[in-house]
Amino acid sequence: MRFLSLLVVLSTVFVSGVLATSVSAESFDTNLTVGSRGSDVTTLQQFLVLKGYLQMPLGVPFGYFGPLTKRALARWQATNGISPAVGYFGPISRAAIASQMAASPVPPVPAPSNPNLSPSIEIDTPSVLGMRINRVMLFRAFPFEARPGDLVTLDGSGFSKTLNKVYFNGGTPVTATSTNGITLDISVPTNLAEGEYSLSVSNVLGSSDNPDIRILVKVTNNPQPGPAIESASIVGDTVTLIGKGFTSLNNLFTTLGDSSGPVSSNGTTLTFRVADLSRYDQIKQFTMGKYQASLWIYVQNEHGINKDPYRLEIII
């Protein structure tokens, strides 16, 4: 009978917990200011993150109203005509956010809608799972080396189905369309001289320009293919990669971190120690040789990087 009672209590707690969470995510009960804590603060922060006003620092949990939240809220208030825009979450802001949340519940489930964007823009720049929907972002060009006139594929997010302008060092743009919002095929302009060019994409969402991140393509009449990994094996903690396009100076990027220094190769074989990867010690202290994990591997050198990572199962 004791078991029966336990089951009933557990199920009641589970159901009431789910309901409580759902309700708290859609309404604000109190005014909020610096020092406030709780689920209302979390909901407000998620709203501000979604709108692009707040970026939570790594390792800082949601739920505490600190100076970052105050500044983000003040920016949102200024944008939405709420005065004074000082970052105090009072009745006017509560009502304004509640009305916006009614149009777009927080947090959104996959393929969210954004009330700041008109329906035509949302259709034109398809939302991508896990990506901010109101910004165009450029991640890479592949291949890295190309001749004038060659086709290059750009990976990113927020690309338009109807009109994107791709700039090489800010010069005369090439126009292109995307079918899925995340890839863009362009031809390298035939009038470009050899050299490295910084790329950016502009469309109805704005520009992908980011002062902290440069996305380059190398225009050359003699392009070399980037590295390609065909097979891999591990003995002890030494990984051997077989492939092509390796050079005398390669960098490794993996799910256990980067190589601490350049890794040399004879062109087709490349070896490195797992213990030399930057996150290895940090993760090994928890796994202690008892866990299976996938090690995804990229090799990068002056000719580019393998587009898809090679996956090697290891015990760590």
Next chain:
Amino acid sequence: MRKKQFITLIVSLALVGLFLPTSQTRAQTGLLPFGGLVSSPVTCTCSPGNIWIWFTPLYLGGPINIAGPMIYSPFSTILYGYYMIGVPGKWHLGDYIPGVQACWISAKFFCFPLPAIGLMSKVGTNY
């Protein structure tokens, strides 16, 4: 005594039935359950807001002890209490969509996708 056992069995089956629709929904939408302990988070520099989180252990329902990464995205993941997302030493429990890559990392003159097992669709943490 046999009557008590019978009642217990019936109530237990009813409780199991209560959770069955959730399982069916997961199967239909491609969502899978996961749970794990955070050991190392990484900021996705090219896809800001997203966090790549390494779990040790990571429970996906199989018989082997595994460790590995999942991605949290404030634009797609529903976050439940206690909101300690990506904080080392905190347990996480939720659903994920396998194979979705949403963490891009900057390196030299490009960004590359830092692979993960999947994208969290919802997650809760301990306090």
